[in-house]
Amino acid sequence: MSSSTRPERVLSARVNTFGQYLLRRYGQRVHKLALNAGFTCPNRDGTKGIGGCTFCNNVSFGPNAQRPPEIDPQLDAGRQVLAKRTGARRFMAYFQTYTNTYAEIAVLRARYEAALIHPDVVGLSVGTRPDCVSEAVLDLLANYRARGKEVWLELGLQSADDQTLARINRGHGFAEYRTAVTAAHRRGIPVCTHLIIGLPGEGREAALNTLDRVLELGVEGLKLHPLHVVKHTRLAIDWQQGAYQPLTLEDYVGICADLIERTPANVLYHRLTGTASPEILLAPEWCSRKWAVLNAIEAELFRRHTRQGARCAVPLNYKLINSA
Numbered sequence: 001m002s003s004s005t006r007p008e009r010v011l012s013a014r015v016n017t018f019g020q021y022l023l024r025r026y027g028q029r030v031h032k033l034a035l036n037a038g039f040t041c042p043n044r045d046g047t048k049g050i051g052g053c054t055f056c057n058n059v060s061f062g063p064n065a066q067r068p069p070e071i072d073p074q075l076d077a078g079r080q081v082l083a084k085r086t087g088a089r090r091f092m093a094y095f096q097t098y099t100n101t102y103a104e105i106a107v108l109r110a111r112y113e114a115a116l117i118h119p120d121v122v123g124l125s126v127g128t129r130p131d132c133v134s135e136a137v138l139d140l141l142a143n144y145r146a147r148g149k150e151v152w153l154e155l156g157l158q159s160a161d162d163q164t165l166a167r168i169n170r171g172h173g174f175a176e177y178r179t180a181v182t183a184a185h186r187r188g189i190p191v192c193t194h195l196i197i198g199l200p201g202e203g204r205e206a207a208l209n210t211l212d213r214v215l216e217l218g219v220e221g222l223k224l225h226p227l228h229v230v231k232h233t234r235l236a237i238d239w240q241q242g243a244y245q246p247l248t249l250e251d252y253v254g255i256c257a258d259l260i261e262r263t264p265a266n267v268l269y270h271r272l273t274g275t276a277s278p279e280i281l282l283a284p285e286w287c288s289r290k291w292a293v294l295n296a297i298e299a300e301l302f303r304r305h306t307r308q309g310a311r312c313a314v315p316l317n318y319k320l321i322n323s324a
């Protein structure tokens, strides 16, 4: 497929993507480079819970999940792969695996700065849980931002419904999310919120309700992800017993289009779908076909003659930290 016909390019005409934002800001393609900094998760080590969220399997974080935590070799390997695949020469260090604010501040500083020291790394995206965001780590991130680095806090909320969060054994509620977002915004740190579509007991209405609550608080970025069933999880047992039914591709695409239409045009979509490795993915099968899903979302937006923000109920003066 030639670059001019890449689905990502087509989608970006109707959706304000993080990739396009980085291109505008840095004048060249900047790609996220996923890192495993060797942290764990309080929902697995017993601090909040044992066993983790019902859908979570470490391997579903991607190939970096099993790598040793040294940052340099991961950056070197990732840079080569991404440069070959996408042509990108500059990168966002994406601390993705487990909970990347869950350590002593000195350890966090050492890991983050091992990435930031590289001249081709423009900044950090730090993925974490809303209940693991201390004042100290926010001060650290705000300091990098004050030094001109691109800094994003990625919060896994998944749903704004506390009953759903309890059902998936998340170990936190919406209140912790509200506290974390407020504290990040007080320091000028942009937030990208992760939402999962198709959680047990949830459909279109629940997804819209979650989006409304997230937008009410204010958010700079969003990631949408279909719930996929992977091996060795509680969710896999539920699915095998018929207690959980994944969304169809058509349902997922329709809900995504609804959410996109209701999202202010200046919020950045960091992701519109997600995949799991074929070795562990059980269902739904379509989750493994990323571009088919993205093309279907684009086709649905085209069919509706619509785009991001077309049905946005949020006032036009919706303020974002990273407007570009």
Ligand code: SF4
Pocket: 041, 042, 043, 044, 051, 052, 053, 056, 057, 098, 099, 129, 156
């Ligand atoms: S918070 Fe993240 S790493 Fe921890 S159990 Fe849940 S999905 Fe897994």
